[in-house]
Amino acid sequence: MANKLTLQIDGIDVTVPEDTTILAAARKANIHIPSLCYHEDLCVAGNCRVCVVEVSGSKTLVASCAMPASEGMQVFTNTGKVRLARKHIVELLLSEHNADCTKCYKNGNCELQFLASEMLTGDHLFLDLVPGKKYTIDRFNSAIIKDDSRCIRCQRCVRTCEELQSVSALDVAYKGDKMKISTFFENPLFEVVCTNCGQCVNRCPTGALIEKNYVDPVWEAIYDKTKHVVVQTAPAVRIALGEALGLPPGKIVTGKMVAALKRLGFDSVLDTDFTADLTIIEEGHELLSRLKRVLVDKDTTVALPMTTSCSPGWIKFIEHTFPELLPNLSSCKSPQQMFGALTKTYYAQKRGVDPKNIISVSVMPCTAKKFEADRPEMRSSGYKDVDYVLTTRELAIMIKQAGLDFQSLPNESFDSIMGSSTGAAVIFGTTGGVMEAALRTAYEIVTGREVPFEKLNITPVRGTEGEVREATIKIEKTKPEWKFLEGVELKCVVANGLAHAKRVMQNVKDGTANYHFIEIMACPGGCLGGGGQPIPTNPEIRAKRKSAIYEEDMGMPIRKSHENPEVAEIYKDFLGEPLGHKSHELLHTHYTPRKRY
């Protein structure tokens, strides 16, 4: 237990543990100190200086985010000196900033804009520096637009990219008035190690880093009567969409989301959860097959441990960082891409629609999915498997544009076919979910019994943010055909956030870890903390999304992927068997080794 200390903020005694900053102490006392570069997920930068306060005995003001509280310290957050300094600072930021708010994607959801209105800026205290600057806009990439004219150089993105993701695609370049956030050799994002994870987008306080939005093309497709527009929605969207539409975090809005999508005019509202279940079947069999080839056939060409492949940010990361470990990646496409490939084949056949008239749209908690959909290998249906990827945020925009009162919408159900799902699919949205879903199925395939955990909740593999979770599941009393797995202790690892993924894979590369199965999600907390989710994000919000996901799982009538009736149907009518010829053609893929530079 840390020692406590008491300081006085604006005359109020506040008692906090040692090592608490003034900003944190003030928040505890419900005293609002504005801030910009500070973010709960990141290390303290102390560079915007918006959060300055007066401290007795100090000649200068101090940045409250960076200054630890001390016993007896007297802090004043609202003196004339503080107010003028803050106003100056915000005015300075605005003078360097392309403040053409009505033309900005973040209009209305911009931290700088909020501060500007709070400070009553508008007096044009200083000169407009923007016309003298040569700002670049990088829109050459499928997922993320980087607009330097909106950048306030708070370096949240730099810290995100380095600390949370260990990617370091973004860094500070130059100094003084020319200082900017840039990439290696100032190359566009698509030419550097950027994984398109979008964590920087989630944390950018302004419109400097935003997703490339596809709202208008999707509307056009909907309006086009010759097109059959199919939409799929990822598991993590339904527990976060509400946040962008006025509901508190942690609210499950599956039914309302479906209702909204139908009202927007999509011809078929389907569920990525369906292919999440399919992923489990394919990936589960792939794991078992790899284990058999290693343990029984003594095949040394088979790579173990096997790692999951649902997270496109993770895929791009491993392609750059550990290209020699690509054979360890499951060859399964992500659920989004399986869905896309099946939409223009299986679905088209069943519904009697010409695939060339199908527009396949996905709603994802993710920006990297936009890049994934554009990969040249994602055209196994003969067409672009997924035409447009929308983030959770873009869907919220469409709902607002359509004038729907989201909160009063009724709950509706997904269409069929490819609309049914299970609890196992829902938990794909959180770290540890794919692992848990795979175990629920694989264990049962091998033993004929349910996993030996109460209510199927395999809590040992449920990941936690900021840590790598390792668990061992002992396989006992197998069916005769899986005899070689009798007594095997299946070593599972779950990691979320690329910084943690890097550590796990380094161990694999060094040969210091003897895992069997690794689940990796690029984003903190898994897809629920994805780069396409509503802004803001912080540990508390993500924790609420996480409980909502497990709540949704518990509420599902079916909670094991292999029991999804539509999954059984697709194997019977179309795919044949897991890992079969058709599966390989449509549901599996290969990867591209890439360089760091």
Add this chain to the structure above:
Amino acid sequence: MAELVQRVDLIFGEYSDEKYKVLEESLKRSNEDIIKDILDSGLRGRGGAGFPTAIKWKYTAEQPVKEKYVVCNADEGEPGTFKDREILSRVPRKVFSGMAICAKVIGAKKGFMYLRGEYRFMLPDLLKELDEFHAYAKKLKLDFTIEIRMGSGAYICGEESALFESMEGKRGEPRNKPPYPTVAGYLSKPTVINNVETFVNVVMICRIGPVQYRKLGTHDSRGSKVFSVSGDTPKPGIYELELGMPLIRFVEEFGDGDTKAVQVGGASGFCVPMKKFKDTIIGFEGVPTGGSMMIFNSSRSMYNVLHNYLDFFEEESCGQCTPCRVGCQQLKKGIQAVKRGDKPVVYLDQLMKLSETMKITAKCGLGQSVANSFSSIVNNFKEEMIY
């Protein structure tokens, strides 16, 4: 030279007949004794900020950490300052001795000299001298080595925490303080970082004793100081003078008879106009300086002088914090706009307020000190800003 100012010969003077004699003797003394001598001498840091050296050493010595460092800040980048170059080329032995004494006192085994990028030409000589130092250290059974690290030309890397970042291979940006270097400096270990001249002063205090040393200077500014004199003077150069002299004496000695202002302490220092020469003391009780003394005569436009400083700051700000990065640009563009007539004269008041904000909100000394030259030039030479 006339007897207007007290010349001193402490820094550059011969200090012993035998090489590393002072170091050898100091090594035999207790750490407490040495710290007490430095404390009694009243020595304050010679880089410009003037933090009491003994306190810095004492805090670092007290840290219950095994790994500690001594760093010599030789990133002499303040415009108009060139005294460290002279010290390092004439008496490098004194600098190394000072660092070694510090290492003994705080318990460090490793020292670094962060040498300004533009001083690379001095490196061969310094390395030769350093080899000799290491040989003596071995002879004296002192477990302490010094390594020279080159800067790359950024002014900001003279700021101590940015200097550490640079030494660690990172971008040279100032850190948040606290923690201070005495607790977490290089590699986040307790570190004493002092200016070149400060280390030399320590050696001289050890040599002549605090009583003798205190005879130089004034109550708040003990000892002597090496000045870099430049500008409109018939005798530019390096001069070691007693601290605490009135500026008027300095101008009488070094001016060309037409001096209208002296910039004390470089671009980040203060501009003193003629009418204040009499009442201005050069020292911590008056206008402190890291050594730079720039003399301007009536032929100089103070607008151009200020513009030049702002050009410098605009480029040399690390760009990290808002007040410094944007403030410098605004001040420069602001005086241009007033000069052109695009902004009214009262806009200068707005800029003065902005410089005040920079002074109290910038993250490090660079941004905080831009206001020094800005306000002192604008206040004293307002008409030159306008016409």
